[in-house]
Amino acid sequence: MRAILELSRFKKQLLAASVDAVMLPLTLFFAIWLRYDHVDLLLIKQYAWLMLAAPLVSIPVFIRIGLYRAMIRFIDPKIVYVVVLGVSLSLVVLVTMSAIVTRLEGLSRGVFGIYWVSAILYMVAGRFIARGYFIRAMGPLDGTRVAIYGAGNAGVQLASALRMVPDYTPVAFIDDNRDLQGATIAGIRVHGSDNLERLITRRSIKEILVAMPSLSRAQQKDILNRLEPLKVKVKITPPVGSLLSGQLRLQDVRDIEIEDLLGRDPVVPDMGLLSSCITGKSVLVTGAGGSIGSELCRQILRLKPSRMLLLESAEFNLYSIEQELQGMRQSLGIELELIPFLGSVLDQQKCTRMLQTFNVDTIYHAAAYKHVPLVEHNPVEGIRNNVFGTLSIARAAVDARVGRFVLISTDKAVRPTNVMGCTKRMAELILQAFAREQKHTRFCMVRFGNVLGSSGSVVPLFHSQIMAGGPITVTHPEITRYFMTISEAAQLVLQAGAMGEGGDVFVLDMGEPVKIIDLAKRMIHLSGHEVKSDATPEGTIEIRQIGLRPGEKLYEELLIGANAQGTGHPLIMRAQEAELAWPALQRILDRLNDACNRFDVETVRELLLEAVSEYAPQCGIEDFIWTARTARIKPETARIHAVK
Incomplete structure (x- = not known):
């Protein structure tokens, strides 16, 4: 049997056809014997030419319908239909030949009926028996x-x-x-x-x-x-x-995957909302190469805008998403103009020219620094990108008379405890103020929690730690987070943006919050391991608590107040949040810009507290340069300590 398995594909097909060439005449002989209850020399002479014709007719038919292309080891019950078709066609040819040659004189119709059933049984049973032998010949099942x-x-x-x-x-x-x-x-x-x-x-x-x-x-x-x-x-x-x-x-x-553990079924999107700001329009996505920005680009492309602009400061990210979108465009047969721009939202002059030149109708602003500890250690850069970057692109949108502007915000903007969350809340305040100052551009913002599959997500980290044999690192046993798949989040952002009337803060229904340590335990168990602890010392994966990082919050919220209103979508709510009038906000922004230029992080902290009344810093100032100077130690030493 091993020798047969090692034959070439053609030789195996030739062997199968040869076996059929021998067995089909024997099957016809068996049908004759069943019909007449005996076989004598006269009957053999009468049916001899038919027994010789059976393989000559049947095997070409079997070849034509592809019966010999099926690999015996991988056949499934569908082969029964192929066999029935092949035997039936060959029998029709044999009966036709018999009618022409002998006009069916001396031939029993019962022989043809018995042969039809017998040939099907032989062809099907023979192949499944051979399949069983081949599988056994492959060796013992020790997987x-x-x-x-x-x-x-x-x-x-x-x-x-x-x-x-x-x-x-x-x-x-x-x-x-x-x-x-x-x-x-x-x-x-x-x-x-x-x-x-x-x-x-x-x-x-x-x-x-x-x-x-x-x-x-x-x-x-x-x-x-x-x-x-x-x-x-x-x-x-x-x-x-x-x-x-x-x-x-x-x-x-x-x-x-984590979405399997969340257990929430996706809601069918409202195609009217999805397409109203995109289909046939000129659309810009800032931060197009990031986790959220790139998924927005994929979904926007499928909605067939007339033109799609990508703005990204990271060259490789921009190249990657442009190549991916070009491939999608070709495979889906979508005609649109795809234009990549390398640059920053802080360049207001360039942004204005870009928006005016290409008559942009809708902006999805996803460009932002989002990693809490990194922004905590680099607050000035976080403020420049998240606050003044939003201010810059918003001013450009007003100057270019863009119809709709959607900010991608975060649950960390609600009662923020870190610089990143505070900067996102300030970005919301800017857009709320702009919405009241003019009427042509509709500004709105969409808040949601952690996105699965985004850069820095905890889930891939846990996967890699489990694969490495542990330990899994958790900052605090009580820390909880909201989770949503990246595709669902992007889809809801597009729908929420279409509902904006001006200054709206939309909040996505993220489901139930997940306790991170419980998530870690479940991932360990479902990977076939046991948590190693004092109660289970025989466990294989340890969960190690490393303490909250600078600016990290135990619990995330989606609303500042409790006065959210429903919308036409079951997973999108409209929040009623406090606003800051533009003259007062502008004065704070001017002073904040001056403090950032002077690298006066103490004044920066004071102005953040003044602008965002709900801001409650979880830690002191963590800027690397400021802490090094304050401690009067060499910056190189401070950096080494911070990395540790």
């Missing part, structure tokens, strides 16, 4: 022992795929359907989910593969909650809509 959660079509397809590779050995199905429990499907017994711990121990199961792609996220989350305490590695199939081929394959199974 990772896995259980498949879900004994439906997806589970059976996955079990078939697993049998083709030596890495996995499926030993059990798990299903909540009591009608299936106790049955044997594809040679694998179906078990209930009542006593999984005993099943895992008894069958030495190392991984559980959830093969139920039609489940909603809430149902999927419920299953993961039940599997988590088992401390076996869990993998999952993507939603059924992601399986483009309609078949579940081994490569479709993936590791658990």
Whole structure:
């Protein structure tokens, strides 16, 4: 059998055709014997030419319909349809030939009927028997022992795929359907989910593969909650809509991701809202190469604007997103003008010329410094980019009479405890003031929490720490955060922006906040590990608390007040927030700009407190240069200490 497996593809096809050439006449002989209950020399002479014709007719038909292209080891039940088609076509040819040659005189119609059934049985049964022998010949099944959660079509397809590779050995199905429990499907017994711990121990199961792609996220989350305490590695199939081929394959199974644990089903977007500010219009995205900006660009492109401008200060990021969008544009067959600009939102003159030259209708302002500790240590740069960058592009938008301006804000702007959050709140105040000073440009802002998959996200960090064997680092045991997928966040931003009437602060429904330490534990358990602690010293992954970073907040909020109003979208609310009149805000901004130019970080801190009344710094001034000078030590030493 090993020798057959090592044959070339052509030789295997030739061997299969040769076997059929021998077996089809024997099958016809068997049909004659069944019809007449005996076979004598007269019958053999009468049907001899038909037995010779059977392979000569059938094999070309089988070749034409592609029967020999199917690899025996990978055949599935669909081959039955191919066999029935091939045998039926060949039988029609044989009957036609018989009618021409003998006018069916002396030939029994029953022989043809029995041959049709017998040939189908031989072709199908023979190939599945050969498949079983070939799989056994590939060697003993000593791969990772896995259980498949879900004994439906997806589970059976996955079990078939697993049998083709030596890495996995499926030993059990798990299903909540009591009608299936106790049955044997594809040679694998179906078990209930009542006593999984005993099943895992008894069958030495190392991984559980959830093969139920039609489940909603809430149902999927419920299953993961039940599997988590088992401390076996869990993998999952993507939603059924992601399986483009309609078949579940081994490569479709993936590791658990944070969105699987959140359990919130996506809301169908309102296409009217999505397209109203984009389709057929000239659109600018600032910070186009960043995490949020790049996802906005992808979704905007699909909505077919007439022109798309990308503004980005990082050369490589701009190059990467432009190349990606050009590829998307070509593959989707979308006609639009795609223009990349290398530069900063602080260059107001360039921004104004850009907006006027290309008649920009809508701006999505995503350019910002967002990492809390980095901005805390570099407050002047954070203020310049987040506050004065927003001021610059907003003034340019007013001068160019842009129709709509949408700021990407953050939940950290609510009662901020850090410089980054305070700068984003100041950016909101600027746009609110501009909305009251003029009527042509509609300014609005959209707040949301942590975005999964964005740069610096905690989830990829946890994944890499688990892969390295730990420890997982958590700043504080009580810290909680809101999470949303990057695609959902971008989609909601586009819809919220279309609702803006001027000065609106939109807040996205982020679902329930997640305790970061609980998230870490769940990721450890679902990766097949145990948390190492005093209670479980045999655990493999330690969770280490490293303390809050400068400016970090235990709990994030989305609203300053409690007077949010609903909108036409179930996941978008409109907040009623305090504003600062432009003359008062302008005076603060002028003094703040002067303090930044003088690098007077103490005055900067005072002005931030004056502008944002809710600002409550979590720590003192953390600017590297200021702390070094204050401590009267060499800057090189201060930098080394800060890195440590």
